[in-house]
Amino acid sequence: MSLRIVVCVKYVPDATGDRHFAEDLTVDRDDVDGLLSELDEYAVEQALQIKEAADGDAEITVLTVGPEDANDALRKALSMGADKGVHVEDDDLHGTDALGTSLVLAKAVEKTGYDLVVCGMASTDGTMGVLPALLAERLGVPQVTQLSEVSVDGGVVKGRRDGDTATEHLEASLPAVVSVTDQSGEARYPSFKGIMAAKKKPVESLDLDDLDIEADEVGLEGAWTKVEEAAERPARTAGTIVKDEGEGGKQLAEFLAGQKFI
Amino acid sequence: MAEVLVYVDHVDGAVRKPTLELLTLARRIGEPVAVHLGPGADTAAATLAEHGAVKVLTADAPEFADYLVAPKVDALQAAYEAVSPAAVLLPSSTEGKEIGARLAVRIGSGIITDAVDLEAGDEGPVATQSVFAASYTTKSRITKGTPVITVKPNSAAPEAAPAAGTVEQLTVTVADASKGTKVVSRTPRESTGRPDLTEAAIVVSGGRGVNGAENFPVIEALADSLGAAVGASRAAVDAGWYPHTNQVGQTGKSVSPQLYIAAGISGAIQHRAGMQTSKTIVAINKDAEAPIFDLVDYGVVGDLFEVVPALTDEVKARKG
Numbered sequence: 001m002s003l004r005i006v007v008c009v010k011y012v013p014d015a016t017g018d019r020h021f022a023e024d025l026t027v028d029r030d031d032v033d034g035l036l037s038e039l040d041e042y043a044v045e046q047a048l049q050i051k052e053a054a055d056g057d058a059e060i061t062v063l064t065v066g067p068e069d070a071n072d073a074l075r076k077a078l079s080m081g082a083d084k085g086v087h088v089e090d091d092d093l094h095g096t097d098a099l100g101t102s103l104v105l106a107k108a109v110e111k112t113g114y115d116l117v118v119c120g121m122a123s124t125d126g127t128m129g130v131l132p133a134l135l136a137e138r139l140g141v142p143q144v145t146q147l148s149e150v151s152v153d154g155g156v157v158k159g160r161r162d163g164d165t166a167t168e169h170l171e172a173s174l175p176a177v178v179s180v181t182d183q184s185g186e187a188r189y190p191s192f193k194g195i196m197a198a199k200k201k202p203v204e205s206l207d208l209d210d211l212d213i214e215a216d217e218v219g220l221e222g223a224w225t226k227v228e229e230a231a232e233r234p235a236r237t238a239g240t241i242v243k244d245e246g247e248g249g250k251q252l253a254e255f256l257a258g259q260k261f262i
Numbered sequence: 263m264a265e266v267l268v269y270v271d272h273v274d275g276a277v278r279k280p281t282l283e284l285l286t287l288a289r290r291i292g293e294p295v296a297v298h299l300g301p302g303a304d305t306a307a308a309t310l311a312e313h314g315a316v317k318v319l320t321a322d323a324p325e326f327a328d329y330l331v332a333p334k335v336d337a338l339q340a341a342y343e344a345v346s347p348a349a350v351l352l353p354s355s356t357e358g359k360e361i362g363a364r365l366a367v368r369i370g371s372g373i374i375t376d377a378v379d380l381e382a383g384d385e386g387p388v389a390t391q392s393v394f395a396a397s398y399t400t401k402s403r404i405t406k407g408t409p410v411i412t413v414k415p416n417s418a419a420p421e422a423a424p425a426a427g428t429v430e431q432l433t434v435t436v437a438d439a440s441k442g443t444k445v446v447s448r449t450p451r452e453s454t455g456r457p458d459l460t461e462a463a464i465v466v467s468g469g470r471g472v473n474g475a476e477n478f479p480v481i482e483a484l485a486d487s488l489g490a491a492v493g494a495s496r497a498a499v500d501a502g503w504y505p506h507t508n509q510v511g512q513t514g515k516s517v518s519p520q521l522y523i524a525a526g527i528s529g530a531i532q533h534r535a536g537m538q539t540s541k542t543i544v545a546i547n548k549d550a551e552a553p554i555f556d557l558v559d560y561g562v563v564g565d566l567f568e569v570v571p572a573l574t575d576e577v578k579a580r581k582g
């Protein structure tokens with residue numbers, strides 16, 4: 001039985017660009033280039049390694065919920081080696097929050113069919129880090145999250161979670177939802193061959209109707225949360241900068257003493 | 263007055279500081295009811311009462327340690343059903359966020375994570391978040407269900423506010439479905455004796471400029487002179503010079519101390535994401551063009567191997 005792996009990948013505004021909010025207080029996606037959230041590359045990488053460890057007896061579907069451009073994120077993941085894509089796209093999705101996203105992902109994962117769902121540890125825009133847990137709760141399957149090591153063998157997923165106070169080794173039977181950290185191993189670069197092959201790989205497009213989701217369950221109107229204000233942080237007033245000419249340490253101590261840190 | 267559930271983060275009953283901050287914030291929107299899971303409730307109760315908990319709901323079960331996250335969600339849900347609170351507050355740790363998320367699905371509520379401030383509003387609590395690597399400040403609220411909000415450490419100064427803190431046993435049944443992820447082994451992290459990175463009032467971090475594990479004692483010596491925690495950039499962590507648990511940034515710890523000192527760190531956006539809300543920022547870097555200087559209150563352009571030891575000596579001398 002071939003292992004069915006679904007990797008959730010998010011299309012996000014480039015963190016090194018000048019990110020903004022639009023007038024309706026959602027993320028302004030026109031203003032900055034988007035890309036596959038870098039932390040999701042680690043998820044794709046681990047899925048590929050799990051497939052390799054299964055001697056290729058697995059199928060990797062990459063799934064995204066996002067606007068038309070989010071197709072770029074799928075293409076990147078396909079060029080790394082994933083087999084096919086699913087793109088959930090619908091105008092009514094604009095402004096969906098975490099609860100809503102997890103609803104859409106859960107329905108799409110169920111429709112696609114899965115044994116293992118792999119997510120990144122957090123997106124690089126919302127950075128909530130809760131989606132894998134939300135998804136596991138909705139699907140009613142184990143969550144094996146924030147893993148720095150992951151392996152699948154005989155229908156069991158094992159992983160290592162480096163928490164705040166301890167390192168834990170975890171184990172769960174499939175089906176399950178896992179998330180992997182950027183400590184799980186460098187993500188591969190797509191090869192030229194991979195990029196060419198990705199152009200021919202199938203991407204299925206789904207809308208809310210296909211997933212039996214009503215428009216008012218998602219989007220800005222259906223959101224469980226509301227952003228009421230978004231203000232750009234005022235630029236810091238220029239600090240004092242000194243060049244060390246032998247007295248730098250002393251001068252810094254003087255500053256710290258003035259601020260009552262010493 | 264409405265009750266507010268506060269999830270207690272503790273180690274065998276030793277309550278961690280972020281929980282005391284949560285109790286302080288909870289008092290702005292109602293009466294704090296603490297939920298203490300695992301051993302040590304008797305020890306914890308006194309501290310929780312001192313900081314405003316009118317009640318301490320407690321439960322202990324082996325499942326809390328034997329399985330990941332979900333059994334604790336069962337317990338928090340039982341507390342939620344017992345109290346019908348106006349809001350549920352949790353610390354913004356990995357576990358706090360995951361527990362909050364699953365509870366939110368179960369009770370049909372929205373969730374806000376990483377709040378840095380909280381106030382009462384006409385339509386429920388309003389949370390302040392610092393987003394896009396702290397380049398924006400937002401105010402949000404939850405529109406459906408009972409607000410579930412996770413709050414970052416150092417978001418409020420814990421205030422004493424003695425309350426009854428009556429301990430009540432909570433009846434919890436851990437569902438079979440919550441025993442899906444077994445914790446096969448657990449190795450507690452060894453304590454360095456230094457303050458916890460996320461809670462520390464002062465953090466001293468080293469980056470690629472420290473140039474080797476053998477040089478990190480230079481950073482540690484400064485930290486120790488100030489009673490500070492030690493942080494590191496991802497470049498220093500990836501090179502194997504310092505443990506990942508000390509990484510500051512987007513994929514490491516997010517810190518918000520009174521004072522942050524960055525030595526040999528350039529100030530990449532992912533590093534800034536984890537430290538930009540620090541109250542006072544100081545950098546030592548030999549490159550005058552390093553982006554970190556755009557953030558600083560005080561910067562020294564110079565060799566960290568000259569400046570840091572000189573500063574350490576000066577701190578020690580002044581402290582006597």
Ligand SMILES: Cc1cc2nc3c(=O)[nH]c(=O)nc-3n(C[C@H](O)[C@H](O)[C@H](O)COP(=O)(O)OP(=O)(O)OC[C@H]3O[C@@H](n4cnc5c(N)ncnc54)[C@H](O)[C@@H]3O)c2cc1C
Nearest residue numbers: 008065097098119120122123126127128129130131374393
């Ligand atoms: C700055 C900012 C702050 C926000 N704050 C909140 C908030 O407090 N509450 C709230 O409800 N919503 C919030 N949102 C909205 C939220 O980010 C989106 O709803 C998002 O789709 C889910 O959260 P996340 O991206 O933070 O997920 P995370 O939990 O950080 O992402 C973890 C993983 O989930 C998967 N994933 C996440 N989104 C998708 C997707 N669209 N398609 C495929 N896979 C995905 C990826 O594998 C990813 O690595 C915020 C958004 C922004 C930009």
Ligand SMILES: Cc1cc2nc3c(=O)[nH]c(=O)nc-3n(C[C@H](O)[C@H](O)[C@H](O)COP(=O)(O)OP(=O)(O)OC[C@H]3O[C@@H](n4cnc5c(N)ncnc54)[C@H](O)[C@@H]3O)c2cc1C
Nearest residue numbers: 469470471495496497511512513514526527528532548566
């Ligand atoms: C998805 C993703 C997540 C990431 N998460 C994180 C994260 O959580 N935390 C993080 O830190 N980074 C993170 N990064 C990496 C980040 O982009 C940078 O690569 C990293 O922060 C650089 O570390 P650095 O400043 O120590 O090194 P560099 O950028 O190489 O800077 C070293 C600095 O040291 C100075 N220097 C050298 N020698 C001396 C000397 N003798 N005295 C004084 N100064 C000296 C140099 O002038 C230079 O400015 C992430 C990247 C990605 C893509």
